[in-house]
Amino acid sequence: MKESSRKILVANRGEIAVRVLRACQELGMRTVAVYSTADRNALHVRYADEAYLLGPPPSAESYLRKDKIIEIAKACGADAIHPGYGFLAENPEFSRAVTEAGLVFIGPSPESMRMMGNKVEARRIADEAGMPIIPGCSSDLTNDEIVAFAETIGYPVMVKAAAGGGGKGMRVVRDAESLPAALDAARRESTAAFGDPAIFIEKLVENGRHIEIQILADQHGNCVYLGERECSIQRRHQKLVEESPSPFVDEAMRKQMGEVAVAGAKRAGYVNAGTMEFLVDRDRNFYFLEMNTRLQVEHPVTELVTGVDIVKEQIRIAFGRRLRYKQEDIKLKGHAIEARITAEDPYNNFLPSIGTIASLTEPTGPGVRVESALYEGMEVTLHYDPMVAKLIVHGTNRANAIMRLRRALGEYRILGIKSNIPFHQRLVENWNFQAGNFDTGFLAANPDLMDDWVPSKRRTAAIAATILAHRRRQQALVMVGGVGDSPSQWKIEGRRRAVRRN
Secondary structure (H helix, E strand, C coil), X not given: CCHHHCEEEECCCHHHHHHXXXXXXXXXXXXXXXXXXXHCCXXXXXXXXXXXXXXXXXXXXXXXXXXXXXXXXXXCCCCEEECCCCCCCCCHHXXXXXXXXXXXXXXXXXXHHHHHHCHHHHHHHHHHCCCCECCECCCCCCHHHHHHHHHHHCCCEEEEECCCCCCCCCEEECCXXXXXXXXXXXXXXXXXXXXXXXXXXXXXXXXXXXXXXXXXXXXXXXXXXXXXXXXXXXXXXXXXXXXXXXXXXXXXXXXXXXXXXXXXXXXXXXXXEEEEEEEXXXXXXXXXXXXXXXXXXXXXXXXXXXXXXXHXXXXXXXXXXXXXXXXXXXXXXXXXXEEEXXXXXXXXXXXXXXXXXXXXXXXXXCCEEXXXXXXXXXXXXXXXXXXXXXXXXXXXXHHHHHHHHHHXXXXXXXXXCCCCHHHHHHHHCCHHHHCCCCCCCHHHHCHHHCCCCCCHHHHXXXXXXXXXXXXXXXXXXXXXXCCCCCHHHEEECHHHHXXXXX
């Protein structure tokens, strides 16, 4: 069957669903969306050729319904399912169920997903592949045994959930007295988030940088790495800003990290897109952390500097195609930075913000890419992840990319909810960020970036300016003529009146 005659169901929502749908459409494939009742009017529903209701807003009753998604895929004649990221993207049972239903799962096999999705098993495979790993213990130890092990490697240590990711089930512990309580709390959180209480500990590498390597592997034994991404700007283990290449990594280190990442992927028999994550100390020693067996939120920065469309490659690989690239074909050009745009209030400890989008102006221009789920009239709820868009910029070098990001953030206008755009604007003005002088503890070491840094008068003025911009935009198009006049009689009058008034 030719690619153009295939039909793909995207088992996700929001900006990533739109991103995958666009890739499918550019490949000439027909597309299917699924949605909850809260997403009935969402962009991904509008963009797809077909759309089917999953259920009510709670994820457990909609986007996590493995059986319902597969039932819809078979009923509508879909050939494959792309899980995006989040929800069921790293669920080996879902991957297996899709395959057993006679459909193609656009992602890794359930076996490699299970191996590399479990952090302890992934550490074992990485060790066998010759990847440097941080001293740590097995997840089958009791709390007392973990406490005893901590004494052998010394404090501080990091408590981690064996399953899942996203910062859940993670605790930094600096002394023996605090460890038992941290272990109990991590087990509870891991059970609630992943249904698995297994935890383990690692020696904490302080002031480290979080750097990851994107890989692509096909079903024919070919595997390449697509450079690195710098992901050290984090809040509570959640990434906020990512860039490629890292300002800390030189060509020799990039090659070394890439080669061990490929070795680890081959050792696991991994196929499709994946990411090897590393912690790097001040002396440029790097240690394997985990593997993400899915498409990453930050994949656009890699696409912009390599020219590789990772989502299209995922689809081709899933249908048995060989990689179109050899390692020598991968060249990094320029610099890309991504800012995650979330519906959170930076003036109030980043509490989630809900509401209806009254006005939206997204940045455009050279080197600017926006991946968004937003539109005017959209209702932002508490049902799903607060990330509503991604702003990605590309420049000839890092300095150029930062200036482009600064300009694009200044153009971004979202009225109706609070967003973290002011935080990003503050970050790009920080000279340490501009100099590339940061690590995973950067935000903790710079609390002014997280505080309510705008005095009340300036904040009120900013809100007033946004409202004024919205009103002027609504006045920009004024209908001239009587009833029944054609659309060609719409003229730009609002701006002229504004100029005359001034």
